[in-house]
Amino acid sequence: MTEVFVSRDVGASEALLREHYSAMRVRPTDGRHLLRMDQRRLGRLRLDQNTFGMTLEVEAAPLGAVVVARVLAGTASYGRGHDERRYRRGDLYVTADPDEGFCATLDDFQGAIAVLDPSLLDEIAEPSPGAGSTVRLVSLDPSSASAADLWWRTYCFVRDSTDAAGSEALSPIFEQEARRLLGAATVAAFPSTADVEPTIEDRRDAHTRTLRRAAQFIEANAWRDITIKEIAEAAGVTIRTVQLSFRRHLDTTPTAYLRGVRLQYIHDELVANDPARTTVSEVASRWGFCNFGRFAAQYRTQFGELPAHTLRH
Structure with a gap:
């Protein structure tokens, strides 16, 4: 809006x-x-x-x-x-x-x-030991020029994706993911009390069983808005452990894995649906993709064809 x-x-x-x-x-x-x-x-x-x-x-x-x-x-x-x-x-x-x-x-x-909302920072990170119960920024200036540039690129991506949707209503999934994406960029850009470095325990717990529990939770809940904090709780570990397990075993992030799962669900819907009754944009929007140019590129990378081709055939 x-x-x-x-x-x-x-x-x-x-x-x-x-x-x-x-x-x-x-x-x-x-x-x-x-x-x-x-x-x-x-x-x-x-x-x-x-x-x-x-x-x-x-x-x-x-x-x-x-x-x-x-x-x-x-x-x-x-x-x-x-x-x-x-x-x-x-x-x-x-x-x-x-x-x-x-x-x-x-x-x-x-x-x-x-x-x-300040509570957003707690959805994407955990406070360092002894830093209190919530994540907060400790400087009003960014930690580096490169961090500031990353924040600005993220802001522009969210804004442009919103503009690309035009007058169409944005999906709740997109709204919440955009909010957390900019929140994560803020924690990355400004010094904070967030604990971003894995501990010895995080490294120990980032095994394949953790990855499997996290992946199963993502696959079962990809249809709704889910947070990295929920994924970590479902796997019984910290946010840092979940992030490390995906990076160590799949060379990816939980967010990228979730996006791939949603793309698979979109692909399945397009295969099953009648092109006379369904549009690619309707299906993509429902799964949280509002920048359709970017969505089409990601879809083609994963499936080797454009989503419109999948729907027609």
Whole structure:
């Protein structure tokens, strides 16, 4: 679902920002005022593209969300004095800790923004020992330029896949997978309390029995939205162990294995269905594939033919 909001009034802009982010006080400092918010919603994930056609000072209450931004134009400054953080075109950052308010100055700022529920981080990773019960980011800046680039490519992939679906409703599977994909990119891009390195126990437990239990769970539940955390629980091991077992024995990832299983189910449906009553896009969408060009390429790699050919023959 895509929505666009435009305001040229300070009061209306404060109301929009309060509704979509948190309580804020805004002060234009140069007599201009233009706010445009372009939003794409995928379940509990929101992709925004915001334009502030002005120089604006902001005082905001805690956002209650992990809000990651990439500057497309203009500049953004957060904090005051020695603690001030300044960002310009191409920079990636987290606006603030979810539980902390902030002050900012936006100067003709245009940004691509992802609004993530903090609980998402716990769906894709586990906290390091002694780091508390939840995964959280410990820096507002990315760990490296390459990590920031990976996050941006992931954001663009999710956004473009959403756009490719057009006015068609996105499947719940796609919405949840897109949300976790961007969450995983966020954990990879920013220093966090996530425990990403396998322990001695993880390496010991990443045997073929673990792989078999995980694969059986995936194959039995591929029709619904499933998380890496659920797969690990079904296999009786940690997330890291599951990831290591797939890499060690199949040279792949749990996510790629799940995608292959879903492609097999799609293939079986296309073989069994009447082309006069079924379309490739309907079947693919139901299984969580919304970027049909990418889907067709993956299908052809796995089965040696395009899905339309399978349906016709």
